[in-house]
Amino acid sequence: MNSSKLFAITKTVAPIMLGSAIYAFGLLYFIIPNQLMEGGVTGITILLNYALHIPIFLTTLLINLPLFLMGWKVLGGRQIVYTGVGIGSLTVFLWLFEKMIDLGWINPFSTEHDFILASLYAGVTLGLGLGIVFRFGGTTGGVDIVARIIGRKFGWSMGQVILTSDVVIIGASLLYISREKILYTLVAVFISSRVIDFIQEGAYAAKAFTIISDEAPKIADLISEELERGVTLIPAIGAYSKQAKYMVYCVVSRQEIRRLSQLVKSVDPRAFVIINDVHDVQGEGFRET
Known part of the structure; x- marks a missing residue:
């Protein structure tokens, strides 16, 4: 592989890894300590963490791995390779930040009253991370892969699949967290979507x-x-x-x-x-x- 091609790949892979790191940090620094939620596969991993105390990095890998293999078989192409980079990076950074929190090197932002502040910063952080990943052609796996497969097989739009999954998963979280936290979660999801759009469309x-x-x-x-x-x-x-x-x-x-x-x-x-x-x-x- 010549140097120019390696540089071109690095220019894409490095931002995907950076975006995954920011997203993982947002989950562990703002979402989990305040018992907020997320949609998609990340929402499932958070629910399992709340209910069974299973580490998020582990469930992220176990759920995304079969989805990635399914996507590789059905979709193929460069997109799925960058998705693999996103999944791998997210898993590694979730593990790394969890270890840093356990060792006391990072003190998560936890509050008992000012949840609006937590949800706003969570939305900005998660949106920034995902926006960077998406802008450079990657994904963090999960529902994105399922949405692409269903879209190809049945003609559903990605938006329809992702929205349906988010409604089901966030609705199921009512079994473990309060309605108030769900409302704060919706604030974080809205802010995140706007930041993603901002990053995707360009800051200029x-x-x-x-x-x-x-x-x-x-x-x-x-x-x-x-x-x-x-x-x-x-x-x-x-x-x-x-x-x-x-x-x-x-x-x-x-x-x-x-x-x-x-x-x-x-x-x-x-x-x-x-x-x-x-x-x-x-x-x-x-x-x-």
């Missing part, structure tokens, strides 16, 4: 301008000169006037929104301007691929 947010004007070529030239941004002229025909014209399409950073609006108005005060949110912008002047 920009705005896309679509400008319809009879002075479109002049506006495009001005944007290129003043903002030094790439501009695209798109041929269009007015539905009412039946006249051919151009639309201007341009993506700018948040800091340039006001400046671009002023440039458009200086050329054509009556220009029709549409502004859309854009996430994860790649290319010259933005995030390089």
Whole structure:
């Protein structure tokens, strides 16, 4: 294996391992000490820990291993390899952090009253970890594998399978934890989902301008000169006037929104301007691929 290929693999595997470490830390530092819950296979491992005091790293490995082998047979491909990296990393870091807690090197965040703080930080930590894993093409196994298999066999969406499993597992946890803790768990799950979306879509947010004007070529030239941004002229025909014209399409950073609006108005005060949110912008002047 040449050095460039090894570097490319490392650029993917290392973030998956990092994300798994953050996720494992969130579980053991915020979720378990405060008797909160999670969905999916992680929720099952937490329930077994609450009910039978079985170490989470052990049940994570025992449940995910057959699912991984099933996924390897049915799905195959690079995705399942990165899933294996995620499962292995999660198991190792759960074991490592449990040992560090037992030795007193880490003191988990446990509270008797301020559970909203615990659920907020749990959601951020778990979402950050999973978001990094997902962004680099990995998973932590469990329901993700089942969802992919069911989706391929029966046409169900991953969202439907994951939501159904979460409802069943979190509902079953009512046998061991209070309804109040379930509500705090839902707060953590919601925050986690939003952080995952944020990581997946990209931390960099920009705005896309679509400008319809009879002075479109002049506006495009001005944007290129003043903002030094790439501009695209798109041929269009007015539905009412039946006249051919151009639309201007341009993506700018948040800091340039006001400046671009002023440039458009200086050329054509009556220009029709549409502004859309854009996430994860790649290319010259933005995030390089």
